[in-house]
Amino acid sequence: MNPATANIEEAILSAILAGRINPGTRLGEQKLADLFGVSRTRVREAMMRLETRGVVQVSARRGWYVVEPSAEEAREAFQTRRVIETGLLHALREVPPQVLKSLKEHVAMERDAIGAGDVHSRACLLGDFHIHLADALGNRMLTEIIRDLTARTTLISMLYQPTEKAEESSHDHEDIVAAMEAGDLALAARLMDEHIGKVEAGLDLTAKPDPLAGLRALLSPAAFAGNAPSVPHTHDHPQDHSHPHSHGHPATKED
Amino acid sequence: MNPATANIEEAILSAILAGRINPGTRLGEQKLADLFGVSRTRVREAMMRLETRGVVQVSARRGWYVVEPSAEEAREAFQTRRVIETGLLHALREVPPQVLKSLKEHVAMERDAIGAGDVHSRACLLGDFHIHLADALGNRMLTEIIRDLTARTTLISMLYQPTEKAEESSHDHEDIVAAMEAGDLALAARLMDEHIGKVEAGLDLTAKPDPLAGLRALLSPAAFAGNAPSVPHTHDHPQDHSHPHSHGHPATKED
DNA sequence: GCTTACAGGCTTGTATACAAGTTTGTCGCC
DNA sequence: GGCGACAAACTTGTATACAAGCCTGTAAGC
Helix, strand or coil, rough: HHHHHHHHHHHHHHHHHCCCCCCCCCEEEEHHHHCCCHHHHHHHHHHHHHHCCCEEECCCCCEEEECCCCHHHHHHHHHHHHHHCCCCCHHHHCHHHHHHHHHHHHHHHHHHHHHHHHHHHHHHHHHHHHHHCCCCCCCCCCHHHHHHHHHHHHHHHHHHHHCHHHHHHHHHHHHHCCCCCCCHHHHHHHHHHHHHHHHHHHHCCCCCCCCCHHHHHHHCCCCCCCCCCCCCCCCCCCCCCCCCCCCCCCCCCCC | CCHHHHHHHHHHHHHHHCCCCCCCCCCCHHHHHHHHHCHHHHHHHHHHHHHHCCCCCEECCCCCEEECHHHHHHHHHHHHHHHHHHHHHHHHHCCCCCHHHHHHHHHHHHHHHHHCCCCCHHHHHHHHHHHHHHHHCCHHHHHHHHHHHHHHHHHHHHHHHHCHHHHHHHHHHHHHHHHCCCCCCHHHHHHHHHHHHHHHHCCCCCCCCCCCCHHHHHCCCCCCCCCCCCCCCCCCCCCCCCCCCCCCCCCCCCC
16 A cells, blocks of 8 residues: 555544544545645545545535444444454453563553543543454454554543543453453453443433534434434433424423 | 445455455456446545555556555454454453344354355344444444454465365354353353454465466476566576576576 | 566556536616 | 625645656677
């Protein structure tokens, strides 16, 4: 592959993993071309590659956008991660000491970042843990898959995560590594399953499907089918689903 | 995505899955463009997408080639499949009757194709089983991943599989479905693990890394380590390592 | 005869020009 | 003042032209 193209691809992907690009961000071809000092052709290449990897999308003649996974896609992504990562731990017969050491160091770094309140690297490290774990098998294919998947879940967290429970996540990671060290990989797999479940449960999948949600809620909090409002207001309105007839009722501006 | 591009991509991928395109096949841009009635631009798009999916590769200014996975990559691919597919079965709490029915029908089709000696559709169906299984979870992401993976293992089988044990594979599938029907998903996962292991064990990973292998063995059965020269150019001596001074000297010609 | 050098053809790599569509800003009309 | 139509700017979509490299066939030199 062309190195320049690979660079662009990698730069954008790692920026997403690091939480430095928000979901929904527009990525103009010309802008990126100028930024990287290449022609649009290359940028398009990189974008199309990223599209097949599921991290950007093109909107015809409007531009490339970082994906904003729907609630459904979010569920799929977490389920996929659960399948793969527990499967990985089950497949692992023994953990090489070197890997164990590396993972322990990683968890230590997580704790440090949390202690220091370094929000930026914190999120990055929490996602990176899973990628490091995939390295344990030494399987590049699997690592790549998990990397792409982690990018998506990172974006999902940005969209749907009301409160970040970094300490808890890091603690989970610690427990998983401990189980691995004890050689109890079945336990590690179970813990991983629970961990991913917890992260998923911590999401508010009823909220923020689009940037207009908050605005829309402000204007008419009543009954817009499908997408729920999501400003800091309380939203968990058990909401009788979708009144097709009564659209646009700006009446109740409750709480 | 552009529909035309998607078509090309899909056409090539499914042709690979069906075993109708051999590993190492050259896919010329212009030729494909003519075939599909589009311009090279579109073909390049499709090719680059397929490259990120791991089924084709580009050789600079020579053309696009269907990948010929190395022994190492073959091992990785099977390991990845094992991780994902057993993980999938473990994650499956219960099997919807509809899915079970569909899988049973699929296995029946496998048996029919084997009985009829239809080599062509046989291989296709055997790979398709796993894709169908992924559908069981109703997770498109996972299905896509397994599809790409299956494409690779199909190519691997074409390269390294000395004898195809279609009956055995189909039998394994049958047992897996039976375990699923009995609700014993842990057993199904174990059977799947063994099944993939058997298929992998049935490969001859020491052979056929390239089409010249046979030829090379014929000419010098002794010990060629690296790549063979396509022209009769004198090269590295495997015995005494590389004489840096004697370059371009056609002295020893017994190789 | 064997090797090497070279030229021609063929294929991909890359940039650019233009086409087509979207968004936004502005003006005129009611 | 509000609404709608129009126009201009901007963005991607697509094709094409040309550059650059690889492979092969041929001929000259040792």
